[in-house]
Amino acid sequence: MIRLAANLSMLFTEHAFLDRFAAAADAGFHGVEYLFPYAHEPMALKAALQESDLRQVLFNLPPGDWDAGERGLASLPGREAEFRDAVVEALRYAEALDCQRVHAMAGLLPADADAVVRAAHHATYLNNLRFAANEAAKVGCQVLIEPINTRDMPGYFLSRQAQAMAVLEAVGADNLRLQFDLYHCQVMEGDLIRHLERQFGAIGHIQIAGVPQRHEPDRGEIHYPAIFERLESLGYAGWVGCEYRPAGGTRQGLEWGREHGLTPDAARNTRSNG
């Protein structure tokens, strides 16, 4: 059974953030994820989860100055103290929300990064992830790392599957896992089912979207029914985060998820696929 989580940073944006929980539950979701919880008190988020009987399945560590273009701290030399504070803050929220996964964004390489700079980022990344995994293990939480495509996020330090698998191997923490976003993998490498099979033991969370437009999964070049079939046959018991920008209204675009328990609006516009 595929368990779908609504990404409330992208879905149901027709509503104010705290109202998106009820909208997601009404549409058949049983879990939610989003980028960052930190603009809200933990208790307000916990109340929204409880009122709609939803699980909090994932959110990100504080990413540095997002509005200034920063995209995570984990690999940034010289920002280790800030990263450690981010881990503590994220785990405070994870405990309050009973969330068992937090995503540590890697950060950006300088545009002129040479091999020495890359090596410094790599060493910082490993040390920071060791700290994060150790702290997260104390509260039963997983830390996730996610390769992100460099078309959407130029310069992002972690962009390929093999790189992520090597980092997981080097750190060697059981609760450090892969956030396997099929949208990013398709943009960078393709070969999705083989990547899924090879990396299955390391996966802590999966996310989906259509490619190339990052709309609903039934738009674009990925045939998700085959992905879902392989996930079922592999016995995947985790969550699948729906991290896409609806092409129209969120509820109208949920037809693709009907067989997985979602309830699209009846008044769904007819639309071409693509």
Ligand SMILES: O=C(O)[C@H](O)C(=O)CO
């Ligand atoms: O963008 C993504 O795919 C990641 O999941 C994320 O949370 C950072 O933007």
Ligand SMILES: [Mg+2]
């Ligand atoms: Mg993602």
